[in-house]
Each structure stands twice: as structure tokens, then as C-alpha cells.
Amino acid sequence: RARIAAVLNQKGGVGKTTTTVNVGAALARSGLKTLLIDLDPQSNLSLHFGVEEEADRPGALQLFTDQALAISKTIRKARERLDFIPATTEMALVEGDFAAIEGMQTILARRLEAIRGKYDAILIDCPPSLGVLSVNALVASDFVLVPMQAHYLALRGLGKLLETVLMVSQSLNPELRVTGVILCQHESHSGHGKAVVAEIEQQFETYRAEGVPWSEARVLRPPIRRNIKLAEAPSFGQTIFDYAPECAGALDYQALAEAIRLAWGTA
Amino acid sequence: RARIAAVLNQKGGVGKTTTTVNVGAALARSGLKTLLIDLDPQSNLSLHFGVEEEADRPGALQLFTDQALAISKTIRKARERLDFIPATTEMALVEGDFAAIEGMQTILARRLEAIRGKYDAILIDCPPSLGVLSVNALVASDFVLVPMQAHYLALRGLGKLLETVLMVSQSLNPELRVTGVILCQHESHSGHGKAVVAEIEQQFETYRAEGVPWSEARVLRPPIRRNIKLAEAPSFGQTIFDYAPECAGALDYQALAEAIRLAWGTA
Ligand SMILES: Nc1ncnc2c1ncn2[C@@H]1O[C@H](COP(=O)(O)OP(=O)(O)OP(=O)(O)O)[C@@H](O)[C@H]1O
Numbered sequence: 001r002a003r004i005a006a007v008l009n010q011k012g013g014v015g016k017t018t019t020t021v022n023v024g025a026a027l028a029r030s031g032l033k034t035l036l037i038d039l040d041p042q043s044n045l046s047l048h049f050g051v052e053e054e055a056d057r058p059g060a061l062q063l064f065t066d067q068a069l070a071i072s073k074t075i076r077k078a079r080e081r082l083d084f085i086p087a088t089t090e091m092a093l094v095e096g097d098f099a100a101i102e103g104m105q106t107i108l109a110r111r112l113e114a115i116r117g118k119y120d121a122i123l124i125d126c127p128p129s130l131g132v133l134s135v136n137a138l139v140a141s142d143f144v145l146v147p148m149q150a151h152y153l154a155l156r157g158l159g160k161l162l163e164t165v166l167m168v169s170q171s172l173n174p175e176l177r178v179t180g181v182i183l184c185q186h187e188s189h190s191g192h193g194k195a196v197v198a199e200i201e202q203q204f205e206t207y208r209a210e211g212v213p214w215s216e217a218r219v220l221r222p223p224i225r226r227n228i229k230l231a232e233a234p235s236f237g238q239t240i241f242d243y244a245p246e247c248a249g250a251l252d253y254q255a256l257a258e259a260i261r262l263a264w265g266t267a
Numbered sequence: 268r269a270r271i272a273a274v275l276n277q278k279g280g281v282g283k284t285t286t287t288v289n290v291g292a293a294l295a296r297s298g299l300k301t302l303l304i305d306l307d308p309q310s311n312l313s314l315h316f317g318v319e320e321e322a323d324r325p326g327a328l329q330l331f332t333d334q335a336l337a338i339s340k341t342i343r344k345a346r347e348r349l350d351f352i353p354a355t356t357e358m359a360l361v362e363g364d365f366a367a368i369e370g371m372q373t374i375l376a377r378r379l380e381a382i383r384g385k386y387d388a389i390l391i392d393c394p395p396s397l398g399v400l401s402v403n404a405l406v407a408s409d410f411v412l413v414p415m416q417a418h419y420l421a422l423r424g425l426g427k428l429l430e431t432v433l434m435v436s437q438s439l440n441p442e443l444r445v446t447g448v449i450l451c452q453h454e455s456h457s458g459h460g461k462a463v464v465a466e467i468e469q470q471f472e473t474y475r476a477e478g479v480p481w482s483e484a485r486v487l488r489p490p491i492r493r494n495i496k497l498a499e500a501p502s503f504g505q506t507i508f509d510y511a512p513e514c515a516g517a518l519d520y521q522a523l524a525e526a527i528r529l530a531w532g533t534a
Pocket residue numbers: 011012013014015016017018019040042044126127128184185186224225226227228229230231232249278279416418419420421
């Protein structure tokens with residue numbers, strides 16, 4: 001049975017999509033059959049694999065709007081052992097039109113039951129918000145991965161994110177656990193970064209009560225160093241392992257994927 | 268009469284708040300009486316000036332919810348010739364509850380009429396979305412400043428932003444003009460960056476028809492180089508000119524503010 005993780009931070013531009021693509025690719029390279037789901041109307045993950053606005057073919061939107069359609073019809077192959085479900089900008093309708101419908105928050109969880117046996121890992125790239133789509137991801141997931149930059153302005157969002165995770169764990173998904181924070185676009189030499197990392201670890205400690213979803217969460221290592229090749233790879237429709245397999249970005253994501261496998265007990 | 272500008276890009280984390288604070292501070296240092304408005308429920312601009320969640324004191328929310336309150340009651344002093352109106356997370360309600368109300372989109376424009384004579388420049392820090400709050404900013408503004416990173420994934424958003432600007436200019440604000448793109452967190456040595464900048468300039472050229480709001484828009488110079496001191500300054504409640512007046516970030520924002528003044532004809 002696949003381990004399912006939501007890659008989530010409501011702050012925009014921190015590295016959610018870059019992390020979902022490259023951790024996913026690293027897990028597939030290490031032998032795990034992996035599915036990536038683009039749940040963001042911006043559909044940057046889809047663009048990363050060369051799929052842009054294909055409204056005539058089924059994708060993530062149909063998981064919500066066409067219950068008769070088998071989920072397998074929405075799945076595309078990206079690489080060996082790596083599949084993905086693309087998004088379209090129309091997905092934004094789900095946040096609007098559907099939000100008030102009864103049982104709306106558990107649609108994705110029910111949809112993934114049908115394919116959970118076919119994969120070892122499923123990663124969900126979330127939009128930069130804590131709305132209906134992100135809540136669907138949290139309800140469907142076992143774990144939460146939180147990409148963050150070690151910047152002062154980024155700290156305030158962590159508390160709010162943990163509040164939403166707690167709310168979902170107390171209502172619809174008691175199994176939900178926060179694996180930890182992934183430091184993205186990291187500038188390891190900076191004193192400011194070190195102070196913020198210490199503050200993040202402090203926030204986990206203060207909340208570290210029994211029974212909260214983040215009681216075992218930590219800052220995952222290694223940090224992902226800032227590396228322009230990570231920003232270049234999407235324009236060629238490539239993962240970092242295709243584009244520059246020896247660069248710091250590839251080494252960091254490779255090592256991070258191993259750390260995640262260890263944390264999930266699938267090493 | 269103040270020139271009013273919306274600092275807007277629906278992509279998160281590009282540098283909107285950092286630009287509003289530091290261009291604002293540079294304009295004030297150059298002698299212009301400047302007002303900054305925090306229109307983002309994340310309230311990062313407010314945090315930058317040491318104001319956090321002061322729901323008991325009036326701020327940007329009351330501009331929408333309490334028409335009887337004089338706008339001057341929401342204004343705080345930040346530095347010499349630099350005032351600001353703080354936000355609170357409750358502002359998110361405006362996107363939800365108020366969106367359907369008739370005439371909702373022109374509230375901010377009407378509110379700013381009362382104080383427009385008291386300032387030379389008013390900058391509005393927008394949330395990372397194209398919803399009711401950002402539309403209010405566009406209706407109230409003369410100009411749009413678009414912070415962007417020169418990354419491939421950032422390009423797709425520009426078209427959508429220009430579409431929204433066109434829609435506002437054709438309905439509620441015919442005077443609205445796009446001043447241009449501000450390159451943020453810029454890595455000038457990167458070939459990828461150069462290719463993306465060329466693509467942005469191309470997008471402006473292809474659209475450059477008569478009568479569109481961006482017919483004179485361009486990539487503003489100098490780019491704002493990536494500089495960790497810009498990320499450190501907010502944690503001390505300081506602008507870059509307080510924190511590190513000789514660093515690259517300060518020099519870049521100083522020169523950019525002059526370029527903006529030239530473009531606005533207020534040099
Ligand atoms: N380690 C890194 N080094 C350099 N650039 C990076 C790195 N990680 C991400 N980027 C770049 O930073 C930008 C933001 O990253 P990304 O799109 O992955 O963030 P996101 O959190 O998914 O954004 P959104 O909230 O819009 O979905 C992108 O242009 C990406 O290429």
C-alpha cells in the first residue's frame with residue numbers, strides 16, 4: 001500500500017512543485033513505484049512534464065467532477081516507475097463551486113483507494129492556499145511534507161499550517177502525521193538562516209505534545225541548496241536527474257528522498 | 268495628487284512585499300511623501316514594520332467594513348515622510364463575504380480620494396491572487412508594478428495578470444497603465460535568467476497594441492539582485508536602508524525607485 005504525502009505550504013513560491021517533482025523522481029530512481037498528483041490550478045507540475053492546459057483530456061479536475069471516470073484514465077507516464085496526474089486552470093472552480101457540497105473534502109481520499117495498491121508512494125503537489133483542494137490532500141494523506149525557506153517572513157505561516165493539519169486530523173483523518181519541514185532554496189552560509197532554522201525547531205518543540213500530528217516532526221536533512229539548475233530544468237521538461245545529475249540540486253534531492261524513506265520506514 | 272500603484276503578481280513569494288517596503292522607503296528618502304497599504308491578509312508588510320495582528324486598532328480591513336471611519340484613523344507613521352496602513356488576517360473575509368456585494372470593487376478607490384492630496388506616492392502591497400482585494404487595488408491605481416523572478420515557471424503567470432489588468436481598464440479604470448516588470452531575487456550571471464528576461468520583453472512586444480494598458484511597459488532596471496540582507500531586514504522591523512544602507516539590495520532599490528520616478532514623470 002502506497003504511502004501518501006501532501007506537499008503543502010500556503011506561502012507561495014517556496015519550492016513545493018520543485019520538491020514534489022524531484023523527490024518523486026528520486027523515489028522512482030531508487031525503485032519505488034511513484035505517482036505525482038498536480039492539485040494546483042497553476043498546474044506548474046504538469047508544465048514541468050510538458051503538459052499544458054490539455055482540457056480535452058481527463059486529469060485532476062475529473063477526479064472531482066466526473067465520479068464515473070476511472071482514476072486510471074487520468075494517469076500519464078512520466079518516467080520509469082514515475083506516473084503523474086496533470087491539472088488544468090479550471091481546477092480553480094473546485095475551490096469556488098464545490099466548496100459547500102457535503103462530503104467534498106473526502107473525494108480525493110476515496111478516489112485514491114482504487115489505486116493505492118499499485119504504487120509505493122504518492123505525492124500531492126498542493127496549491128499555495130489552505131482551501132478545499134489542500135484540505136482534500138490532507139484528508140487523503142498519511143504524511144505532510146512542508147517546504148519552507150529559512151526566512152523570517154516564512155515563519156508566521158507554519159503555525160497556521162499546523163492548525164489546519166490539526167483540524168483535519170481531529171475530524172476526517174486521525175492517521176495524518178507531519179514528517180517535517182524541507183528547507184528549500186537554502187543559503188547555508190547565512191546566519192539569518194541558522195536563526196530561522198532554530199526557530200522552526202523551537203516551534204516544533206513547543207507544540208510537541210502527545211497526540212498532535214507533528215509530535216515527531218523535524219527539520220529534514222539535507223537542506224536543498226539554492227541552485228539555478230533547479231529553476232532551469234522545468235523549461236526543458238526535465239527533472240534535475242535528467243538535466244544535471246551531478247549538480248548540488250540533484251545530490252540534495254537524492255539524499256533528501258532517502259531521509260524521507262527512512263522517516264516513513266520504507267528504506 | 269498622489270500617484271497610486273498596485274504592486275501585484277498572483278505568483279507567491281516573488282518579492283511584492285520586499286519591493287513595496289523598500290521602493291516606498293527609497294521614495295520617502297528622496298523627498299516624496301509616501302503611503303504604503305498592506306492589502307494582504309498574510310500582513311507581511313505590517314510585520315515588516317513591527318505591527319502584528321492588532322485587531323483592536325483600525326487598519327486596512329476597516330477601509331472595507333467601516334465606511335463611517337475616517338481613513339486617517341487607519342494610518343500609522345513608519346519613517347519620516349513614510350506612512351502605512353496595516354492589515355490583519357481577518358482581511359481574508361473580504362475575499363469571501365464581500366465579494367458578491369454590488370460596487371465592492373471600487374471601495375478602495377473611493378476611500379483613497381480623501382487622502383490623495385496629502386501624498387506624492389501611494390503603493391499597495393497586494394496578496395498573491397487576482398481576487399477582490401487585488402481588483403480593488405487595480406481599480407484604485409494609476410500604475411501597476413509587477414515583481415517577478417526570471418524563472419521559467421514564472422512566465423505563465425504574466426499573461427493572466429495582463430488579462431485581469433485589461434479587464435479592469437475596460438470596465439472600472441480606463442487610466443490604468445502597467446509601468447513594468449521588476450526583476451526580483453535576480454541572479455544576473457545566469458543564462459537562464461537572460462533567456463527568461465528576453466521572453467518577458469517579447470511578451471510585452473507581442474501585446475504592444477494601441478490602447479492596451481501595457482503599451483509602454485518594459486522590464487524596469489536595475490534588477491534587484493538576490494541579497495540575503497533583504498530577507499534579514501524584516502526580522503528587525505527595518506527597511507534595507509536602516510539595516511544595511513551600503514549593501515547591493517539598498518543600492519538596487521535606490522536606483523529602481525529613481526527609474527520608477529522617471530517613468531511616472533515625478534523625477
Ligand atoms: N533550490 C532551488 N534553487 C533555485 N531555484 C529554486 C529552488 N527551488 C525552487 N526554485 C525556483 O523557485 C521558484 C519557486 O519554486 P516552486 O515553483 O517549486 O515553488 P512553489 O512553492 O511550488 O510555488 P507556488 O506556491 O506558486 O506553487 C521556481 O521558479 C523554481 O524554479
